Amino acid sequence: MAPPPQQSHRSPSPSQPSGKSEVSDLKSQLRQLAGSRAPGADDSKRDLFKKVISNMTIGIDVSSLFGEMVMCSATSDIVLKKMCYLYVGNYAKVNPDLALLTINFLQRDCKDEDPMIRGLALRSLCSLRVANLVEYLVGPLGSGLKDNNSYVRMVAVIGVLKLYHISASTCIDADFPATLKHLMLNDPDTQAFKCLNALFAWLSLTLEIQCRSVLSYLAKSEVSDLKSQLRQLAGSRAPGADDSKRDLFKKVISNMTIGIDVSSLFGEMVMCSATSDIVLKKMCYLYVGNYAKVNPDLALLTINFLQRDCKDEDPMIRGLALRSLCSLRVANLVEYLVGPLGSGLKDNNSYVRMVAVIGVLKLYHISASTCIDADFPATLKHLMLNDPDTQVVANCLFALQEIWTLESSTSEEAARERETLLSKPIVYHLLNRIKEFSEWAQCLVLELVSKYIPADSSEIFDMMNLLEDRLQHANGAVVLATVKLFLQLTLSMADVHQQVYERIKAPLLTQVSSGSPEQSYAVLSHLHLLVMRAPYIFSSDYKHFYCQYNEPSYVKKLKLEMLTAVANESNTYEIVTELCEYAANVDIPIARESIRAVGKIALQQYDVNAIVDRLLQFLEMEKDYVTSEALVLVKDLLRKYPQWSQDCIAVVGNISSKNVQEPKAKAALIWMLGEYSQDMHDAPYVLESLVENWDEEHSAEVRLHLLTAVMKCFFKRPPETKKALGAALAAGLADFHQDVHDRALFYYRLLQYNVSVAESVVNPPKQAVSVFADTQSSEIKDRIFDEFNSLSVVYQKPSYMFTDKEHRGTFEFADELGNLSITAESGESVVPAQRVEANDKDLLLSTSEKDEGREPGSNGSAYNAPSYNGSSAPSATSQPLADLAFPSTGLSGQAPASSLAIDDLLGLDFAVGTAATPPPPSLNLNPKAVLDPGTFQQKWRQLPISTSEEYSLSPQGIASLITPNALLRHMQSHSIHCIASGGQSPNFKFFFFAQKAEAASIYLVECIINTSSAKSQIKVKADDQSSSQAFSTLFQSALTKFGLP
DSSP: OOOOOOOTTSOOOTTSOOTHHHHHHHHHHHHHHTTOOSTTHHHHHHHHHHHHHHHHHTTOOOGGGHHHHHHTTOSOOHHHHHHHHHHHHHHTTTOHHHHHTTHHHHHHHTTOSSHHHHHHHHHHHHHTOOGGGTHHHHHHHHHHHTOSSHHHHHHHHHHHHHHHHHOHHHHHHTTHHHHHHHHHHHOSOHHHHHHHHHHHHHHHHHHHHHHHTOOOOOOOOHHHHHHHHHHHHTTOOSTTHHHHHHHHHHHHHHHHHTTOOOGGGHHHHHHTTOSSOHHHHHHHHHHHHHHTTTOHHHHHTTHHHHHHHTTOSSHHHHHHHHHHHHHSOOGGGTHHHHHHHHHHHTOSSHHHHHHHHHHHHHHHHHOHHHHHHTTHHHHHHHHHHHOSOHHHHHHHHHHHHHHHHHHTTTOHHHHHHHHHTTSHHHHHHHHHTGGGSOHHHHHHHHHHHTTOOOSSHHHHHHHHHHTGGGGGOSOHHHHHHHHHHHHHHTTTOHHHHHHHHHHHHHHHHHHHHSSOHHHHHHHHHHHHHHHHHOHHHHGGGGGGGSOOTTSOHHHHHHHHHHHHHHOOTTTHHHHHHHHHHHHTOSOHHHHHHHHHHHHHHHTTTSSHHHHHHHHHHHHTSSOHHHHHHHHHHHHHHHHHOGGGHHHHHHHHTTSOGGGOOSHHHHHHHHHHHHHTTTTOTTHHHHHHHHHHTGGGOOOHHHHHHHHHHHHHHHHHSHHHHHHHHHHHHHHHHTOSSHHHHHHHHHHHHHHHHOHHHHHHHHSOOOOOOOOOOOSSOHHHHHHHHHTOSSHHHHHTSOGGGTSOHHHHOOOOOOSSSTTSOBOOOOTTSSSTTOOOOTTOTTSSSOHHHHHHTOOOOGGGSSOOOOOOOGGGSOTTSHHHHHHOOOGGGTOOSOOOOSHHHHHHHTTOOOOOOSSOOOOOOSOOBOTTOOOOHHHHHHHHHHSOOOEEEEEEOOHHHHHHTTSTHHHHHHHHTTTOEEEEEEEETTEEEEEEEEEBSSSOOEEEEEEEEETTTTEEEEEEEESOGGGHHHHHHHHHHHHHTTTOO
16 A cells, blocks of 8 residues: 655644744744733734744754744743743753853853742753753752752752763762762752752762763863853953953954854853943954954844843943944844944934934945835934034934935935935035034045036135135145146036136145155145146246155156156257256166156157257167167157158167167167168168078067068068068968968069069158157046046946946846936037037036036047048959968968958958948938937837847957047948937947938947947837838948948
């Protein structure tokens, strides 16, 4: 017969307990009653205790209620005591660490006036049966054996037997058998006599065997020693006990600090915390806060003494206890924080209120709903406006900013509250008290005020006059915060903005010259940013940027950049003279930087004659690194000033290529050998020797320059260079580096086709270079300026370039347009369908453009490639090149037919697909389409998604997105208009629309571009579903052409 089916998964019947849910309910109810002295509280506890014992009896695991049961045991009701003792005895072995924390109340009950409670407590204490608690049994058992009540003595006798079974050595060492023998012979209670007689007889039979089997104790670790010593001092009020505790606590904290795990001492530390010594309190709070997360259940049992300390007479202890309570950061303890925080916010002492404010912020991070439900933000706002202590006000401001900023993403009310912080009354209230705040608080207030938009220029001047003295503050952070505020306030006032630069110059220079090098560097970084934006204002103060011999290299490097920026006609000679002195510096990196600085100044069209002479002197110095840097600079100098070629080449010709080892310097020398080979007698022979050593040259950059230089030299001096050219092309074709191989192949095919054409391509007439590309775009510099007084200025890059994604915030948009700013169109704009909110920092105009009302310029776009056409060579070019066979190259017979393919072979990194882009479908769009935002949103909600695809963007397109407006203009040229845009690098989001030329059909597009992956995600919705695919293809065609010449 088959066995009956198991019932383990059957739902409980109505008469049975409901398992986890009921235990969870009991846990919550017990917490509410913990420590309550309200009338009827004991009756409510009885009912709950009965349910707990009932569940325990029928086998349901209620061990998770251990902490709550212990906390509810503080009562004089003997029935509650019995049930609690029964529960504790049952689960002590399940939770030995928690059992340790029941010692306090059990030992206390062993001294109760009621003998029944004394006996029950002693019995429960001995029933714990936890080996590491035996030390706590000796004292109560000794007292119990001498108790006046026979019931207590009887329980104590049985307790001795239990102790013996737990630790025989402890029982023998305490001499309990002798005490039992004495009681057996002298105790008047017959029941006790019977117990003693039986017990003593049993002990007599086993004592000799057990004593012989006692093992010797091993040496204990330091943590074990600390544990033992702390237990001995737990609850001690003897003179000198606090001093002993201090020494032990110091050892515990010291071990914790150096990384030793002392979490096993949690119980002992808590038990020793019952003291009025504030130093002990501090150390105990520090320990508890550090290990609360490791022992969340034990942390629950610290609530009692922390809550008690939160009501201490000493405000310092109240504040420390409240701070420690909020630092536990255990999610299931948040109920115990609300009451103490509420009391702390109303405390008479400012230190307690200050701690409570930060505690509210900690509570918000643990449980935002609990913080909001308790209406703490409103209390903080009231304190911010009315509290007499400025540190409390500052903490309130800080907490409210963080809470309302985080809440604003889900709550409109929080968003409105966050905006109220920038209201005129609050801003003026804070500004009027600015001098009372601490330095940190002043920075906080000034940062807030920098986001405030004054009503008119008179208000701006009033604010600046009020804060004028903050520029003279000794603290650099306050000075920088004030500088940022002044710059932000006057962005739209050009004349006043320049006067602000003049005004802030002296305070910043003072800060640079005072303080530590690290502090000077931080201030100097901000001064560097201002110098780059307005060098003429600082040109007369160039001597402040001279390097001191004892300054760190990072400070010197920044000063060299600033000297380069402020150089002009009046100070160039003095600056270059100073820089030349640095070139002989023993600090090689600084010497290199100084030489580069001289070269940069030479490229700024100032006193070039003297500078060129200095650079040529560098070439004659017998220092490899000086010669290398000078060669690179001379190359750039000749590109801009070809008229200096005779003087430069005369010196360069004396430099042996064998003495130049750095790749960039060698590449510069090779470039000059090729470019001016007609003026350098030995050029072909030097190049030939370099080609002979091709395999020894490890730098691909040098090999690429060598190929081009040999080609140029061949066109100018063919007989002398023919051999070198053949060897260079052969070596290049066999080169493992793809760029070198491709360039050699390209030159070879070009020569095969037509030598004249090859010369016009490789060595065309050149014009002088007027401007060299800047390493940073103007948009990047504007973004850094927007983030003034932050690490962005020190790192010289916007925050999104060095912060992790989780700290920048996720890039998410809802399908609806509510999260994106869109407004009505205007036909006068460069991009008619786009409007950008003036106060939205996430949209595509930089802050400086918004404030100054400028139209986005075209000079901020990415590199604009020259326009090529196919008419520069005969139309048959591709066929002969394709017919050439090179078995060793592994190339297919197809040759590039477009100029872009030629650019790729030249190493210009233009990515070109193997197949030509298909022509866009024949779909005519209305170039003057108009659509208001409301209609767009309505259609976007109603229409289904017609197509959803992902495309790749070209590297040029990604580079061009550094100016996102360029994409809007590009799409508009294809009759596709942008109605809304948002985001910041690396994620951008755009909404476009278009209209059929011959009909009223509208196409809506959501385009999300990730510049890191070079991918774009496109969703298209259309009135006319039949033509949606054609429009999607047209949109893709337009998007993939973005950034291409």
